[in-house]
Amino acid sequence: MSLFLDNAATSFPKPEAVYRAMDAAMREVGVAPGRGGYRQSLAAARIVYEARAALAAFFGVSDSSRLVFTHSATESINIAVSGLLKAGDHVVSTTVEHNALLRPLQLMRERGVEVTLVQGDREGKVSERQIAAALRPNTRLVALAHCSNVTGAIQPVEEIARIARAGGALMLVDAAQSAGYLPIDCETMGIDLLAAPGHKGLFGPPGTGILAIAEGLRLDPLLVGGTGGNASSPHQPEQLPERFESGTTNTPALAGLKAGLDFILEKGLAAIRAKERGLIAQLLEGLRFIPGVVLYGPLAGEHGGAVSFNVEGRDPSELAFALDHNFDISVRAGLHCAPHVHRTIGTYPGGTVRVSPGFFNNEDDIGFFLKAMRELR
CATH class of the missing domain: 3.40.640.10 (Type I PLP-dependent aspartate aminotransferase-like (Major domain))
Known part of the structure; x- marks a missing residue:
């Protein structure tokens, strides 16, 4: 699935x-x-x-x-x-x-x-x-x-x-x-x-x-x-x-x-936000301990629903393709229609891999993604 x-x-x-x-x-x-x-x-x-x-x-x-x-x-x-x-x-x-x-x-x-x-x-x-x-x-x-x-x-x-x-x-x-x-x-x-x-x-x-x-x-x-x-x-x-x-x-x-x-x-906006916070925290924590992963954006405090990262020695587009082809996981790679952001955070011109869970995702989904990343690494 x-x-x-x-x-x-x-x-x-x-x-x-x-x-x-x-x-x-x-x-x-x-x-x-x-x-x-x-x-x-x-x-x-x-x-x-x-x-x-x-x-x-x-x-x-x-x-x-x-x-x-x-x-x-x-x-x-x-x-x-x-x-x-x-x-x-x-x-x-x-x-x-x-x-x-x-x-x-x-x-x-x-x-x-x-x-x-x-x-x-x-x-x-x-x-x-x-x-x-x-x-x-x-x-x-x-x-x-x-x-x-x-x-x-x-x-x-x-x-x-x-x-x-x-x-x-x-x-x-x-x-x-x-x-x-x-x-x-x-x-x-x-x-x-x-x-x-x-x-x-x-x-x-x-x-x-x-x-x-x-x-x-x-x-x-x-x-x-x-x-x-x-x-x-x-x-x-x-x-x-x-x-x-x-x-x-x-x-x-x-x-x-x-x-x-x-x-x-x-559902309540607060409940939706709380669920998003939990999934983002799980995602950031899991990616942090995968060797070679470089995270961008806030690593503490308030965080929106998008997490960007790269893996040393891997092209972000190739990594996104591998996640899709080998694990049927849909993420986005590249500049995300925001080239100035990448110039600002130092990821231009290659961009990043972006992961953005939603309300209908759960902790098992994030766990599966992190497992896939460890295998690809």
């Missing part, structure tokens, strides 16, 4: 309720909301509304209309960055970001936006003091990931948001590796823009994402077109969420995302 340890890429398997919700939405509803006044269309609108309201409550967004559905955290980041920044603005980010943030910032740089990347340490961490030192009078945005998909380092988001606000800047958080694992309350933490995928820690299907937008913040849309309303106007609507939700809504996917969130609420 195969062992999936790549939950930092996407959670698998999903809770059974996610599959059932998507199947029911496809079979029993089958249409998008806002495209008619008949019962099926109203049923679709109810699915989308309930998903939006539940996710807004989960992330501390008091006005659910300001939680926008997207196709991915990457799309959410692009809407936030391109919709906010103008030539002459300044952005502070870090050297430990995923390309989902770095590439939109690079595009903005080419359009006249200044970008400062604060240097992360060898564990992949930055401090609020570093962010404060990088702020300028024209700093419009501080943008960073809550948790690294390579090192598992967790950034002090609340403290950094406080620094950003004091400096007159907005705060964008990439929650790809923290949504569904770590507590996030946008209003109490001072997060102005929150981007998160649905298919990772929220247990939803691929092709889902959210962008939470703080009250009073206006962004230009990335995509315009049909929204199911205001059909007589040639202009994109101003009101949210329609301003950012052009095109046909993927109702079955949002039904699945709502079911994933319901699973988290049923």
Whole structure:
């Protein structure tokens, strides 16, 4: 039986309720909301509304209309960055970001936006003091990931948001590796823009994402077109969420995302995090005692769900292939779409092997992985 340890890429398997919700939405509803006044269309609108309201409550967004559905955290980041920044603005980010943030910032740089990347340490961490030192009078945005998909380092988001606000800047958080694992309350933490995928820690299907937008913040849309309303106007609507939700809504996917969130609420975020902590601790402890293994990221204290390592004398891609081919264990090798992180921690250009257990893994799974590693070593 195969062992999936790549939950930092996407959670698998999903809770059974996610599959059932998507199947029911496809079979029993089958249409998008806002495209008619008949019962099926109203049923679709109810699915989308309930998903939006539940996710807004989960992330501390008091006005659910300001939680926008997207196709991915990457799309959410692009809407936030391109919709906010103008030539002459300044952005502070870090050297430990995923390309989902770095590439939109690079595009903005080419359009006249200044970008400062604060240097992360060898564990992949930055401090609020570093962010404060990088702020300028024209700093419009501080943008960073809550948790690294390579090192598992967790950034002090609340403290950094406080620094950003004091400096007159907005705060964008990439929650790809923290949504569904770590507590996030946008209003109490001072997060102005929150981007998160649905298919990772929220247990939803691929092709889902959210962008939470703080009250009073206006962004230009990335995509315009049909929204199911205001059909007589040639202009994109101003009101949210329609301003950012052009095109046909993927109702079955949002039904699945709502079911994933319901699973988290049923199990309890604290219980999910505690299980993840236990598996990560077992993984780190076991890898530490395998000769030749070099671990990256925090080895003590808070740690996200991704563990990166290399084995002296072995190519990470070859090692990942051997785990898959000989033991049917799925891990990821390479740069993990985050080349700057690897430059920061000293693993560029080869990258690392990344192991990321999920809620449906257990101690026996980690034990089997560690046994396989000892054999391969």
